[in-house]
Amino acid sequence: MPELVQDYPDTYANMGIHDLGDKMFAWLRENNPGARLNAAYSTLPVAEITPRDAYNAIVNNNIEMVAIENLPGRIAANSVIPYPPGIPMLLSGENFGDENSPQVGLLTLTAILGSSLPWL
Known part of the structure; x- marks a missing residue:
């Protein structure tokens, strides 16, 4: 996760693993x-x-x-x-x-x- 924050700070700076999982599963449900x-x-x-x-x-x-x-x-x-x-x-x-x-x-x-x- 630290590499993600470093490479994509606008997307991942305030996101934890649980938040990332929630975002991924919400995207899967929606699309x-x-x-x-x-x-x-x-x-x-x-x-x-x-x-x-x-x-x-x-x-x-x-x-x-x-x-x-x-x-x-x-x-x-x-x-x-x-x-x-x-x-x-x-x-x-x-x-x-x-x-x-x-x-x-x-x-x-x-x-x-x-x-x-x-x-x-």
Whole structure:
């Protein structure tokens, strides 16, 4: 805990272990990441190009980094493997879907958690 306070004083300066646990569990209750995770893995993304073409795009530097909020409609150049569970959610060449896709929703939720509790 001392390292957290040192690295993120605005978030953790006046927080004890019990407070941190309460904050984490409140976030879990409020956001239900398990349901988002299940939805993301229960919906199959659409393959727009072959994995080979996605690989060739990487090799030829015909790719770009995209912020999560700009993922809708984009094609993954590489596999997207959230952990947990460590299973590919999208494979190379698959479309992220629209702004309401479960895959974009899970990645957005993960980013929100990271900004709420920066050490995670």
